[in-house]
Amino acid sequence: MSAGIIDEFQKQREELNKLVMKYAGQGTKRFYSLDSQAYREGALPTKVKELLGLVASFVLRCDDCIKYHIIRCFEEGVSDQELEEALFIGHIVGGTITIPHQRRALQAWEELKKWNALLEF
Amino acid sequence: MSAGIIDEFQKQREELNKLVMKYAGQGTKRFYSLDSQAYREGALPTKVKELLGLVASFVLRCDDCIKYHIIRCFEEGVSDQELEEALFIGHIVGGTITIPHQRRALQAWEELKKWNALLEF
Amino acid sequence: MSAGIIDEFQKQREELNKLVMKYAGQGTKRFYSLDSQAYREGALPTKVKELLGLVASFVLRCDDCIKYHIIRCFEEGVSDQELEEALFIGHIVGGTITIPHQRRALQAWEELKKWNALLEF
Amino acid sequence: MSAGIIDEFQKQREELNKLVMKYAGQGTKRFYSLDSQAYREGALPTKVKELLGLVASFVLRCDDCIKYHIIRCFEEGVSDQELEEALFIGHIVGGTITIPHQRRALQAWEELKKWNALLEF
Amino acid sequence: MSAGIIDEFQKQREELNKLVMKYAGQGTKRFYSLDSQAYREGALPTKVKELLGLVASFVLRCDDCIKYHIIRCFEEGVSDQELEEALFIGHIVGGTITIPHQRRALQAWEELKKWNALLEF
Amino acid sequence: MSAGIIDEFQKQREELNKLVMKYAGQGTKRFYSLDSQAYREGALPTKVKELLGLVASFVLRCDDCIKYHIIRCFEEGVSDQELEEALFIGHIVGGTITIPHQRRALQAWEELKKWNALLEF
Numbered sequence: 001m002s003a004g005i006i007d008e009f010q011k012q013r014e015e016l017n018k019l020v021m022k023y024a025g026q027g028t029k030r031f032y033s034l035d036s037q038a039y040r041e042g043a044l045p046t047k048v049k050e051l052l053g054l055v056a057s058f059v060l061r062c063d064d065c066i067k068y069h070i071i072r073c074f075e076e077g078v079s080d081q082e083l084e085e086a087l088f089i090g091h092i093v094g095g096t097i098t099i100p101h102q103r104r105a106l107q108a109w110e111e112l113k114k115w116n117a118l119l120e121f
Numbered sequence: 122m123s124a125g126i127i128d129e130f131q132k133q134r135e136e137l138n139k140l141v142m143k144y145a146g147q148g149t150k151r152f153y154s155l156d157s158q159a160y161r162e163g164a165l166p167t168k169v170k171e172l173l174g175l176v177a178s179f180v181l182r183c184d185d186c187i188k189y190h191i192i193r194c195f196e197e198g199v200s201d202q203e204l205e206e207a208l209f210i211g212h213i214v215g216g217t218i219t220i221p222h223q224r225r226a227l228q229a230w231e232e233l234k235k236w237n238a239l240l241e242f
Numbered sequence: 243m244s245a246g247i248i249d250e251f252q253k254q255r256e257e258l259n260k261l262v263m264k265y266a267g268q269g270t271k272r273f274y275s276l277d278s279q280a281y282r283e284g285a286l287p288t289k290v291k292e293l294l295g296l297v298a299s300f301v302l303r304c305d306d307c308i309k310y311h312i313i314r315c316f317e318e319g320v321s322d323q324e325l326e327e328a329l330f331i332g333h334i335v336g337g338t339i340t341i342p343h344q345r346r347a348l349q350a351w352e353e354l355k356k357w358n359a360l361l362e363f
Numbered sequence: 364m365s366a367g368i369i370d371e372f373q374k375q376r377e378e379l380n381k382l383v384m385k386y387a388g389q390g391t392k393r394f395y396s397l398d399s400q401a402y403r404e405g406a407l408p409t410k411v412k413e414l415l416g417l418v419a420s421f422v423l424r425c426d427d428c429i430k431y432h433i434i435r436c437f438e439e440g441v442s443d444q445e446l447e448e449a450l451f452i453g454h455i456v457g458g459t460i461t462i463p464h465q466r467r468a469l470q471a472w473e474e475l476k477k478w479n480a481l482l483e484f
Numbered sequence: 485m486s487a488g489i490i491d492e493f494q495k496q497r498e499e500l501n502k503l504v505m506k507y508a509g510q511g512t513k514r515f516y517s518l519d520s521q522a523y524r525e526g527a528l529p530t531k532v533k534e535l536l537g538l539v540a541s542f543v544l545r546c547d548d549c550i551k552y553h554i555i556r557c558f559e560e561g562v563s564d565q566e567l568e569e570a571l572f573i574g575h576i577v578g579g580t581i582t583i584p585h586q587r588r589a590l591q592a593w594e595e596l597k598k599w600n601a602l603l604e605f
Numbered sequence: 606m607s608a609g610i611i612d613e614f615q616k617q618r619e620e621l622n623k624l625v626m627k628y629a630g631q632g633t634k635r636f637y638s639l640d641s642q643a644y645r646e647g648a649l650p651t652k653v654k655e656l657l658g659l660v661a662s663f664v665l666r667c668d669d670c671i672k673y674h675i676i677r678c679f680e681e682g683v684s685d686q687e688l689e690e691a692l693f694i695g696h697i698v699g700g701t702i703t704i705p706h707q708r709r710a711l712q713a714w715e716e717l718k719k720w721n722a723l724l725e726f
Contacts, residue, residue, distance in 0.1 A: 016708035023685060023711055027521050027693050030514065035701050037511050038213045043202035048169055052176045052207055056214040057702065059177045059339075061425070062666070064705035065214075080386060081164035086173055088390050092159045093177040093186075095337025096398050097301075097420065100427035103379035106386055137345035144322065144348055148330050148400050151393070156338050158390050178339065180702075182546070183303070185342035201507065209511050216700025217519050218541065218664075221548035224500035227507055258587035265564060265590055269572050269642050272635065277580050279632050280455045285444035290411055294418045294449055298456040299581065301419045304545070306584035307456075323406035328415055334401045335419040335428075422581075424667070443628060451632050458579025459640050460543075460662065463669035466621035469628055522697045527686035532653055536660045536691055540698040543661045549698075565648035570657055576643045577661040577670075 004111045009067050039072070047076040051086045058090035058098060058105065066105050074112045083109060125232045130188050160193070168197040172207045179211035179222060187226050195233045204230060246353045251309050281314070289318040293328045300332035300343060308347050316354045325351060367474045372430050402435070410439040414449045421453035421464060429468050437475045446472060488595045493551050523556070531560040535570045542574035542585060550589050558596045567593060609716045614672050644677070652681040656691045663695035663706060671710050679717045688714060 020028070039049045050072045057065035073083060087105060091098055141149070160170045171193045178186035194204060208226060212219055262270070281291045292314045299307035315325060329347060333340055383391070402412045413435045420428035436446060450468060454461055504512070523533045534556045541549035557567060571589060575582055625633070644654045655677045662670035678688060692710060696703055 013708075016712060019711050019715060020704075020708055023689050023714075025686075025689050025693060027518055028689070028696065030518055031693075031696060031701075034511055034514055034518070035213055035704075038206075038210050042206050043200060044172075044206045048172070049206070049210060051165075051169070052173060052210045053214065055173045056176050056180045056211060059181055059337075060214070060702045062702050062705060065702055079164060081388075084386050084388050084391070085159075085163050085165045085170070088388060088394075089159050089170060089173045090177060091337075091391065091394060092156055093174065093181070093337050093339050095301075095333075095335050095339070096394075097335055097337070097423045097425050097428055099383075099398075100425060103376075103383055106382050107379060109386075110382060134345075137349060140348050140352060141341075141345055144326050144351075146323075146326050146330060148397055149326070149333065151397055152330075152333060152338075155390055155393055155397070156341075180700075181339045183339050183342060186339055202509075205507050205509050205512070209509060209515075212512065212515060212700075214700050214702055216664075216696075216698050216702070217515075218544045218546050218549055218698055219700070220504075220519075221546060224497075224504055227503050228500060230507075231503060255587075258591060261590050261594060262583075262587055265568050265593075267565075267568050267572060269639055270568070270575065272639055273572075273575060273580075276632055276635055276639070277455055277583075280448075280452050284448050285442060286414075286448045290414070291448070291452060293407075293411070294415060294452045295456060297415045298418050298422045298453060301423055302456070302581045304581050304584060307581055321406060327401075327405050327407045327412070331401050331412060331415045332419060334398055335416065335423070422579075444630075447628050447630050447633070451630060451636075454579075454633065454636060456579050456581055458543075458575075458577050458582070459636075460577055460665045460667050460670055461579070462625075462640075463667060466618075466625055469624050470621060472628075473624060519697055522690075522694050526690050527684060528656075528690045532656070533690070533694060535649075535653070536657060536694045537698065539657045539661050540664045540695060544664055544698070563648060569643075569647050569649045569654070573643050573654060573657045574661060576640055577658065577665070 004115070006067070006071065006108055006111050006115070009064070009108075010071075013064070013068070047073075047078060050076050051078065051082070055086055055090045058087060058101060059094035061094070061098060061101050063101060063104055066101055067108050070105055070108045071112065074109065074116075125236070127188070127192065127229055127232050127236070130185070130229075131192075134185070134189070168194075168199060171197050172199065172203070176207055176211045179208060179219060179226065180215035182215070182219060182222050184222060184225055187222055188229050191226055191229045192233065195230065195237075246357070248309070248313065248350055248353050248357070251306070251350075252313075255306070255310070289315075289320060292318050293320065293324070297328055297332045300329060300340060300347065301336035303336070303340060303343050305343060305346055308343055309350050312347055312350045313354065316351065316358075367478070368471055369430070369434065369474050369478070372427070372471075373434075376427070376431070410436075410441060413439050414441065414445070418449055418453045421450060421461060421468065422457035424457070424461060424464050426464060426467055429464055430471050433468055433471045434475065437472065437479075488599070489592055490551070490555065490595050490599070493548070493592075494555075497548070497552070531557075531562060534560050535562065535566070539570055539574045539577075542571060542582060542589065543578035545578070545582060545585050547585060547588055550585055551592050554589055554592045555596065558593065558600075609720070610713055611672070611676065611716050611720070614669070614713075615676075618669070618673070652678075652683060655681050656683065656687070660691055660695045663692060663703060663710065664699035666699070666703060666706050668706060668709055671706055672713050675710055675713045676717065679714065679721075 039046060039053060050069055054069035054073055057069055087102055091102060160167060171190055175190035175194055178190055208223055212223060281288060292311055296311035296315055299311055329344055333344060402409060413432055417432035417436055420432055450465055454465060523530060534553055538553035538557055541553055571586055575586060644651060644658060655674055659674035659678055662674055692707055696707060
């Protein structure tokens with residue numbers, strides 16, 4: 001099976017994050033650490049936080065950020081219908097300008113589900 | 122007690138919505154109806170959906186939209202800490218450019234809590 | 243009759259433009275001149291160009307820019323229905339985050355029509 | 364003749380739209396239907412509406428949306444000069460940050476014209 | 485002398501920051517601290533960093549953020565011409581949609597200069 | 606040595622700029638000329654102006670614009686630490702949504718440094 005869009009995304013992300021850390025001053029490092037802190041279990045469960053991160057990335061229209069949160073939502077057990085309802089809110093708030101990102105978000109989601117089905121087989 | 126920011130917002134919103142409906146074609150009316158549909162209980166509870174709407178409005182930095190969802194979150198029983206965690210995600214994703222909106226969001230939230238305390242008294 | 247939102251907008255705009263010109267270097271002056279050039283009659287009539295400027299300002303959600311183009315559209319003879327159709331496109335493309343700007347755009351439009359009715363009386 | 368950027372765009376768009384519809388709830392389907400409704404002949408001709416959609420997509424800087432409206436503008440008989448004037452308004456309103464999108468918009472336009480010239484030959 | 489726009493801005497900012505800190509979790513507090521750290525003298529002088537913060541706020545079109553950095557630029561000894569050149573870059577990159585913010589930025593700048601002239605008298 | 610991302614960017618940019626100029630009316634040409642004027646040595650040195658252009662492009666999240674200013678900053682002798690501090694401001698102001706652009710900005714910077722090391726050898 002050839003590498004899919006998720007695989008390619010994660011490889012590139014990992015490689016470039018090394019580069020970011022090579023240049024990073026203390027401030028940048030702290031900001032990255034705050035970023036992971038934001039999604040940790042709290043009064044709101046991580047699953048809801050990842051949906052919040054997804055919809056924020058969606059209306060701001062950043063494909064890489066959307067892909068990252070799509071993966072995280074999948075890992076947190078978000079269902080197809082929960083995803084659809086969350087993206088619909090992003091779609092309504094952000095307008096048709098988000099449609100190309102919706103397409104690519106679902107493409108990533110579909111790939112995650114196929115991989116998972118293979119693994120569970 | 123003088124009218125607060127919530128009261129003023131709701132009065133103006135109601136009045137101007139009448140104007141929107143005066144001019145609205147069929148398409149605009151349908152879009153408004155889709156908008157309310159998006160937040161209805163589904164696979165995701167309305168409370169989560171209102172938090173999604175809040176964070177989407179927050180990173181897109183629209184004060185009126187934020188105020189609207191702050192009121193809805195309050196009505197859905199969102200707690201102080203849940204609100205803080207949701208806004209923190211918006212803040213981290215959207216950056217310090219969201220700070221003035223964070224200030225005004227909490228100003229509205231504080232007012233809602235004060236009114237509520239008076240009513241419960 | 244007390245000054246309306248259009249009147250107040252135009253007074254403030256005129257006054258602050260003087261300030262901009264006091265500080266403006268040659269580059270800023272040329273940019274302002276390019277700006278008016280963009281809306282001059284060409285292959286596209288000025289009326290269409292003003293609708294383009296309106297919808298661009300609408301999806302970028304700048305109330306002052308919207309107000310300016312609402313006035314210009316009114317002067318160019320845009321009808322109620324033409325305005326509604328143009329704003330509907332902006333609304334669909336830009337999403338519900340544009341709703342507060344739609345409200346204020348129609349508020350300005352309504353005021354322009356009332357003044358005009360008074361003048362024609 | 365190898366597939367150009369328009370061809371590739373349309374194939375991918377069609378394929379991914381199927382995926383969107385596979386996941387789409389009633390709300391998403393209605394939003395897609397509202398979207399096509401927005402550009403139908405009305406008080407404003409479809410050609411003007413497509414120019415409005417193009418400029419809205421241009422200032423919001425979405426390449427896929429721009430490509431879609433570039434194709435539609437071409438189909439509606441927009442001339443080179445009309446296109447240039449519309450994009451100039453988008454360029455002035457949205458600033459130099461739109462330049463990369465202007466380049467790619469004209470690349471798509473140029474390809475459409477070449478194909479058309481071949482077909483008319 | 486009645487309170488000007490700078491005075492009013494600072495009073496409201498101070499008051500609402502107290503509210504933010506009342507609700508702030510550890511993450512929010514750390515983000516506020518990173519924010520001040522970003523503008524500290526380093527390889528780049530604070531004056532240049534404040535100009536960077538100003539132009540970033542300007543193209544993202546946040547009046548409160550612009551006002552804050554206008555004050556900081558004034559404190560750091562930015563000259564009229566340096567300000568004009570920095571805002572011109574923001575204006576060119578961000579387009580005419582920034583014009584209302586340019587007007588209000590210069591209004592704040594002008595007020596700062598007048599107050600300063602009074603104090604130096 | 607195979608062509609890197611900088612090389613590919615510059616080739617495509619040059620080619621598409623020819624296309625832009627083929628269609629450009631007088632207004633577009635003047636805007637392009639204003640654009641280069643904005644970064645000329647003035648009260649602010651070109652190096653600072655390029656950093657301003659970089660941070661503006663960074664918070665507006667345009668990869669091509671970022672790449673262009675990364676190259677210009679490199680040519681103007683910006684150091685690693687100056688770059689890191691400028692991008693950190695962009696990162697803090699614009700939020701984690703800028704992270705994918707930060708990755709690609711540093712990837713371009715790293716490539717410029719490698720080429721330069723080869724040339725100086």
